[in-house]
Structure formats: C-alpha cells, structure tokens
Amino acid sequence: MNVKEMKAQLLSLADTFKEKEEELTDLDRAIGDGDHGVNMERGFSHLEGNIDDSDMASLFKTTGMTLMSKIGGASGPLYGFSFVKMASVVKDEIDNDNLKELLKTFADAIAQRGKVELNEKTMYDVVERANEALQKDEKLNLEKLQSYADDTKDMVATKGRASYFKEDSKGYIDPGAQSMVYILNALMGDES
Numbered sequence: 001m002n003v004k005e006m007k008a009q010l011l012s013l014a015d016t017f018k019e020k021e022e023e024l025t026d027l028d029r030a031i032g033d034g035d036h037g038v039n040m041e042r043g044f045s046h047l048e049g050n051i052d053d054s055d056m057a058s059l060f061k062t063t064g065m066t067l068m069s070k071i072g073g074a075s076g077p078l079y080g081f082s083f084v085k086m087a088s089v090v091k092d093e094i095d096n097d098n099l100k101e102l103l104k105t106f107a108d109a110i111a112q113r114g115k116v117e118l119n120e121k122t123m124y125d126v127v128e129r130a131n132e133a134l135q136k137d138e139k140l141n142l143e144k145l146q147s148y149a150d151d152t153k154d155m156v157a158t159k160g161r162a163s164y165f166k167e168d169s170k171g172y173i174d175p176g177a178q179s180m181v182y183i184l185n186a187l188m189g190d191e192s
C-alpha cells in the first residue's frame with residue numbers, strides 16, 4: 001500500500017466511526033463511562049486537514065499526534081502513541097513484511113503504554129492476537145479480527161475503567177477491542 005492509499009484508508013475511518021459510534025458507545029456504557037464512540041469519532045474526524053501525507057512516516061506521525069490530542073480518554077494516548085511508534089518502522093510502500101513489523105510495533109506500543117497483558121479485556125487482546133497470527137502467516141480478515149474482539153466477552157477486566165466492574169464486566173465485548181478491529185481492518189487494506 002502506498003501513501004495515497006493509506007491516507008484514504010485512515011480518512012475512511014472517520015466514516016466507519018461515525019457509523020459505529022452508537023455501537024461503541026453502548027459497549028462503553030455497559031462497562032465504562034459511555035464515551036468511547038464519541039472519542040473515536042472525534043479523533044478520526046479531525047484527521048482531514050491535520051495530517052501530512054508527504055511520506056508514510058509523516059502520515060503515521062501526524063495521525064498519531066492528532067489522535068493523541070483529539071480522542072481523549074484512556075484510548076487517545078494509547079492509539080496516538082502507537083501511530084507515532086509505527087511511524088518509525090513504516091515504509092513508503094507497505095508490503096507483507098512491513099505489515100508484520102507494523103503490527104508488532106502496534107502491539108508492543110499498547111503493551112508498553114498500557115502496561116497490559118493478554119486476557120485483561122482490552123484493545124491489546126485484538127492487536128496482539130492479530131500480530132501473532134500475522135507472524136505465523138495466518139490469514140487475517142475482518143471476521144478473524146472480530147472473533148478476537150468477541151473473545152473479550154468472557155473476560156474479566158483488570159485494566160482501565162472496566163476493571164471497576166470486576167466480575168460484572170463479563171458478558172460484554174470490550175469497547176477498545178471493538179474499535180481496534182476497525183483500525184486494523186483499515187491498516188491491512190486489501191490484505192484483509
């Protein structure tokens with residue numbers, strides 16, 4: 001994928017999050033404070049006009065900085081930091097090898113920033129399992145990504161606001177896991 005194509009993918013997430021705002025808000029209302037849909041919609045709708053598409057590294061860096069300042073909540077710094085980190089490994093033409101590097105960097109960034117491990121019912125469960133699948137050359141698509149988010153349903157949250165719900169956090173998909181599905185799906189482009 002080249003810079004122009006990636007820019008289009010990132011900008012298309014503004015529409016995706018507009019469409020999914022209610023879904024994410026409902027999930028966050030169940031085990032959080034109900035702002036995740038609005039947070040994601042606000043962050044991605046600000047990309048237009050604020051991103052530098054002169055090369056792929058600049059595109060990722062300015063996307064990260066915009067998300068960091070506009071999403072807010074716990075997820076803003078997590079997503080923002082990850083895009084800035086990915087800017088240091090991304091190539092101007094993303095091939096399968098570079099996509100592997102990107103996902104590894106994305107997952108490591110969330111782990112580092114969120115101090116999170118697998119099965120704590122967060123966005124990390126989706127990005128890390130997608131990373132592991134890709135490194136094993138397993139096929140990744142929207143369905144597979146969604147299955148990783150669905151698996152957070154049975155987990156008890158031990159990080160973030162949802163952890164206040166303890167056992168009651170069971171039975172709901174984690175909102176950040178769900179938003180991660182859409183972000184990864186966009187990053188993979190035609191690969192997914």
Ligand code: ADP
Pocket residue numbers: 028032033034035036039072073074075076078110113114115116121122123124159160161174175176177
């Ligand atoms: P807030 O929790 O501040 O209201 P959001 O609702 O925007 O922020 O985002 C909540 C999501 O952030 C959660 O569903 C979870 O996936 C993710 N999250 C929260 N804390 C962490 C953490 N320490 N590590 C990884 N992800 C986290």
Ligand code: MG
Pocket residue numbers: 028032033034035036073161
């Ligand atoms: Mg919230």
